[in-house]
Amino acid sequence: MKKGALVVRVMFLAMTMIAAILFSVLTGYAAEPIKIVVGWQPYDTISYQVAIIQELKLWKKYMPEGVQVEFEPALQGAIISNNLLAGKQQIGYMSILPGIMAATKPEQANIRLVASTGHDEGQRCSIIMARKDAPNFKSPEEAVRWLDGKIVAAPKGSCADQYFRLLMDRLKIKPKEYLNQSLEVIATNFRVGKIDAAALWEPTVSRIGTIVGEGTAKIVATGKVIKNIDSGSLVMRGDFIDKYPHLAAAYIKAELEAQRYMVDPRNWDRVIDMLSKYATGIPKRVLWYSLYGQIPPEVGGTKERAVRAFIFTNDLRKNIEDMYVFLHKEKIIRYDKPLPGTIDDAIARKVLKAEKLKSPLGTIIGQPASKAPKD
16 A cells, blocks of 8 residues: 555544544543433322333433433432432432532532422421321311420431421420431331321321321321421432533423423323332322322311422522521531522523423312222
8 A cells, every 4th residue: 555545544544533532522422321320219209200201201202312311219318319429320309408418518529409399388298297196186286386295206317307307496396305217117106106296208198197098197287387398309410410411401301291291180190000110019099199189278288289390489499598597507507508509490491491381380289088099
């Protein structure tokens, strides 16, 4: 081969390699498939829509071909928070408290709250349950006062813990003991009579309750007593968003579609069928009631069971800021306000605008237990 021809061949091969590298960089693809791990809670209504995302394969609808998405279940948001900080997951679903706790550890990772997964007036996670033989209280306020001197429990680091601490602080309640117990331990201790009351979240509330569940405990108060907002969040690692903004947006599009599917009454039966595949051991009537049933007004139930705002509205941002102040006062976090950029729903707002939709996506109006499916 002549020298000139050899030079031309070498240059051609070099240009081909450079073009391939540039294509890889510009399209966001690497030699190895991109893997995204999503942490979610099959036993918490704030992330029920992940069952829809999986069953309808919505993430495949928006993600580029070749991207792998793995969904990892957890029993509590604090577990997902720790996995995000450790780099084991890129996306997670949790209540605002574990989201805040993750977002206040910048030395470990940059964590951002990127979308709202729903909120309500203390109807999901700010629920006080008492043992089944507790008095029949005349009001939620009377029930809360009864907690004075009693043995109570909550999973520490959870939204229920945040509510219980706030409740005790505002109303000057002093229980005999405040125990750190998991959902299952609390359920067991209610059965054997070792605790008087606990703060819990759905669907455990409905599962052990007297309305559609096993009847080992009863709802006596909700967050309405102190106007506490329950709020869920979609959380992402900042380095994931910065490196793959198109993938972050793609997942948020899937979340948007799933939330819209969930609030549509025409889909309610199908939603429960999907959920039952993941929240194993929970009867369908319990899953249905935890999401679509109305808590009785006499114990603090409201007409609206949940609102799907999708973005962080001014009210939700104010609630988050107030929570920072309280958690800082309780010496749970180091900061009394959000770090810059940690409450960032810019992508969610762009997705909402592109779909020509407005917040809220919908409101779930609580239904009577009689409408729950019969298992």
